[in-house]
Amino acid sequence: MRMIDHFLAGGAAPASTRFSNVFNPSTGEVQAQVALGDAALLDLAVQKALEVQPKWAATNPQRRARVMFEFKRLVEANMQELAELLALEHGKVVADAKGDIQRGLEVVEFACGIPHALKGEYTYGAGPGIDVYSMRQPIGIGAGITPFNFPGMIPMWMFGVAIACGNAFILKPSERDPSVPVRLCELMLEAGAPEGVLQCVHGDKEMVDAILDHPAIGAISFVGSSDIANYVYQRGAQNGKRVQAMGGAKNHGIVMPDADIDRVVADLSGAAFGSAGERCMALPVVVPVGEGTAERLFEKLIPEIESLQVGISHDPAAHYGPVVTAEHKARVESWIDTCEAEGGKILVDGRGFVLQGHEKGFFVGPTLIDHVTPEMSSYHNEIFGPVLQVVRAPDFETALELPSKHQYGNGVAIFTRNGHAAREFAARVNVGMVGINVPIPVPVAYHTFGGWKRSAFGDTNQHGMEGVKFWTKVKTVTARWPDGSPEGGNAFIIPTMG
Ligand code: NAD
Numbered sequence: 001m002r003m004i005d006h007f008l009a010g011g012a013a014p015a016s017t018r019f020s021n022v023f024n025p026s027t028g029e030v031q032a033q034v035a036l037g038d039a040a041l042l043d044l045a046v047q048k049a050l051e052v053q054p055k056w057a058a059t060n061p062q063r064r065a066r067v068m069f070e071f072k073r074l075v076e077a078n079m080q081e082l083a084e085l086l087a088l089e090h091g092k093v094v095a096d097a098k099g100d101i102q103r104g105l106e107v108v109e110f111a112c113g114i115p116h117a118l119k120g121e122y123t124y125g126a127g128p129g130i131d132v133y134s135m136r137q138p139i140g141i142g143a144g145i146t147p148f149n150f151p152g153m154i155p156m157w158m159f160g161v162a163i164a165c166g167n168a169f170i171l172k173p174s175e176r177d178p179s180v181p182v183r184l185c186e187l188m189l190e191a192g193a194p195e196g197v198l199q200c201v202h203g204d205k206e207m208v209d210a211i212l213d214h215p216a217i218g219a220i221s222f223v224g225s226s227d228i229a230n231y232v233y234q235r236g237a238q239n240g241k242r243v244q245a246m247g248g249a250k251n252h253g254i255v256m257p258d259a260d261i262d263r264v265v266a267d268l269s270g271a272a273f274g275s276a277g278e279r280c281m282a283l284p285v286v287v288p289v290g291e292g293t294a295e296r297l298f299e300k301l302i303p304e305i306e307s308l309q310v311g312i313s314h315d316p317a318a319h320y321g322p323v324v325t326a327e328h329k330a331r332v333e334s335w336i337d338t339c340e341a342e343g344g345k346i347l348v349d350g351r352g353f354v355l356q357g358h359e360k361g362f363f364v365g366p367t368l369i370d371h372v373t374p375e376m377s378s379y380h381n382e383i384f385g386p387v388l389q390v391v392r393a394p395d396f397e398t399a400l401e402l403p404s405k406h407q408y409g410n411g412v413a414i415f416t417r418n419g420h421a422a423r424e425f426a427a428r429v430n431v432g433m434v435g436i437n438v439p440i441p442v443p444v445a446y447h448t449f450g451g452w453k454r455s456a457f458g459d460t461n462q463h464g465m466e467g468v469k470f471w472t473k474v475k476t477v478t479a480r481w482p483d484g485s486p487e488g489g490n491a492f493i494i495p496t497m498g
Helices: 039-058 061-077 079-090 094-111 153-164 179-190 205-213 226-238 261-277 293-306 326-341 396-405 419-428 464-470
Strands: 002-004 018-024 029-036 122-127 130-138 141-145 168-172 198-200 219-223 242-246 252-255 285-288 345-348 367-370 387-390 411-415 433-436 472-480
Touching (some): 018 079, 039 130, 039 168, 039 198, 039 205, 061 079, 061 094, 061 153, 061 179, 079 179, 141 153, 153 219, 168 205, 179 198, 205 226, 219 226, 226 242, 261 293, 261 411, 285 293, 285 396, 293 345, 293 367, 326 367, 326 387, 396 419, 411 419, 419 433
Parallel strands (some): 002 029, 141 168, 141 219, 168 198, 219 242, 252 285, 252 411, 285 387, 411 433
Antiparallel strands (some): 018 029, 122 130, 130 472
16 A cells, blocks of 8 residues: 655654545545655644744745746656646546646746735835835745645645745645645755754644634644634634635526527536546526526537546546545535435436446536525535536526625636626626636636635635735835934924924
8 A cells, every 4th residue: 555654854753643535536446545644744844844944934036936947847857746636636537637737837926926925115204314124024934724625736836835935834735636745745856955943744634723813823724624614713823823714606698698609508518527527617597597508508518518527637638537535426416316305307317327347436426406596505615526506596686786795705606708797797796706708717827716605714815925925024124324413302203204
């Protein structure tokens, strides 16, 4: 059995007593075991990080950027190996796994420009002989707690920026697909980051709690489901830490009557079923607007869905692979049952899907359900599988209200040829990331990523300048260089520049 260990500075970690199975979702077999750490193990990582971080922060930003450049080169050189490893543990197809790594790498590319991003502000002559300037200093030790669904991208969203800013970083990846995060740590070391700048500790709630409570960790970035995000946000904040915690999602695709239906069908099938729907920016709800739009959509969408190829993650012909675990497969299928019991009409049924030759794999067939309404629990909750729910809306205002009132507010898309409708929609919808004829509006790395409502707790987005803000503290210096002339008397009133 392959064992996946922590990645600590100074070599092997003390032997763990607890382990978790890592499955191959395509076969249903256990392919490895990952060690689960505790507070004592975390403290070892923190002590190493404390040793190295001041020196790393004092390394000039251009040199830190060179390490990021080299890391980017190494990840690119190892792309195929990383993508195959990722696909083998997650279940997404290899081409999609490359996208997972590439989108994270784009944040590393952004981080290569860190000398520019870290430049402070300066005011010459803010008062007589007085200059004011600000500088951004690293937090010290940052931690990232990441979900299973993007084991390449999300860790890089976090440590790409945090490390470039001069922090040491401790990553606690998902215990379901932990191998790629460990490989990324190895590559960062090979790229020239001093030992201890990037470490990886594995674990479950016990390790997460240890991170939330460790006094030397200054900032925590979390991505995962909303209840846990909320818990992480509250407990971390209570302990005086800076916390950003991204949660679940239920993104809507609004299809206006004037939309290009062929384009919508192609976009929807990828956005709803790609990666088996296990994306926080997937489109699991489609809202056809107006009389007859749903029927025109179904005419092309149903054959498209029925032609989707579900296969093992290493099958180049597969559109999507299995979901991550047997429990998750059962959960997704049970949401389909619930939706049906609530009155949803199943148009394409993916329950009980079996892939010949891989009967034990965690596959769920593509599912399309019509006549879903906002009152249904299966609409209110995140399903996180290859399930597309249809909520019909009579007009634009009703369609706008659906994502705006939903508990989640991660992403949303509108498909239309009407610029005015799109502009109104983007301005008024109560959701953090909007696509206009773009089904998965994940912003590019130099912009920022973050949802609203229960999709994100905290006030700073991931990556881009928001990431730089999150991983640094601003220090503002007010300096006076007297010219030697006699000074005024004592000042007992607050100094003003008046
Ligand atoms: P999850 O919440 O189960 O796990 C996320 C992390 O929390 C993991 O590292 C896990 O080990 C840890 N964890 C699990 N249970 C815990 C507990 N009881 N206490 C403390 N920590 C715990 O999420 P997941 O299933 O790995 O990922 C899927 C979820 O993540 C979905 O809800 C998806 O929408 C969300 N997600 C959100 C975004 C975003 O940016 N908003 C991006 C990707 C995924």
